[in-house]
Amino acid sequence: HHPAHDLHEHGVAAIRNFLRCHTCYDAFPVSFRLIVLDTKLTVKKALQCFLLNGVVSAPLWNSQTSSFAGMLTVLDIIHLIQYYYRTTDFERAATEVETFRLESLRAIERHLGVAPPPLTQEHPSNSLFDAAKLIIQTHARRLPLLDSDSETGQQVVISVLTQYRLLKFISINCHKEIQQLHLSLKRLRIGTYVMSPSPDPSNPYFPLATAKMDTSVFDIVHIFSERSISAVPIIDEDGVVLNMYETVDVITLVRLGAYQNLDLKIREALTQRSSDFPGVVICTASDSLGTLLQLIKKRRVHRLVVVEGEEEEKRGGKKGRLLGIITLSDVLRYIVGHADISEPRMKPSTASTEAP
């Protein structure tokens, strides 16, 4: 073993141990609000609520049975839009989508043949390691934390643990360990990368889903729904990354009014993006995992586009050309490791922790 490699492995093991020694409660912010939506609400009201509160998902509550009914996420709305675009005209889609009740979304998913969102949940006093494992195993992206009322025995939604909060909690509290994570993203195989040569002649960027400036928003909605992903890189003829189109962009477009907007080309849709769009975060495959986690500490990044850098350019590549995509689930999957790993529990190195 190379000593540098050992140092990295040590850092990863220490972070895993940190997660085993802390509960979901530990990662809560000092104060927070929780938005829970009644399943009898219409999609229109739910979207307004998302927009007003600056959130993109919320737990659902069935008040007839007084029980948790899963999560509503942007992907559910994407499925709904896609369903209506297949079956009806714009006018009807616009009115029907808005009067649709949240409780009926599951029927749409069955019709589209897409997987329903998992009903997974966790108790907030379980370890962050178990919560992270569950998020990865179920592809849930976020984990509702539920307790039961000691008097009535009824379910209580306490909070939702997201991938970002988990990684941010690590980045704040494992400062020393993160500095040890200096192996490159490419070497660690974190993310999804272009295969060369591509096994799919129609897609030179296989297995990545990409789009061009003149792709329609609706075509991208289809990709989101079919592949259950949250973003596609927008590239030019040479594969140079120009931008990124995300599921949240579709929601803003739909909220702005006309569903006809989905016929827009990406080029036009991007001009309607709100001015506080944080921009596309780019990295190269030789960047280290530690650098990435430091970035997560500073900024609310959700995904990074990996492009060719100077190293690839020297070998005849083109600077800025698409190489891959790294999302929070890719980072979390690496940190948690294989689901069955069992490592000895060490004594926690940090006594006090900071919440994100």
Ligand code: ATP
């Ligand atoms: P979130 O939706 O909260 O961002 P996530 O971190 O799981 O959740 P996704 O975009 O859903 O992000 O990515 C899921 C998986 O699909 C990841 O392994 C990622 O590398 C891969 N992926 C993401 N975007 C693309 C894409 N455009 N083409 C191919 N694979 C992608």
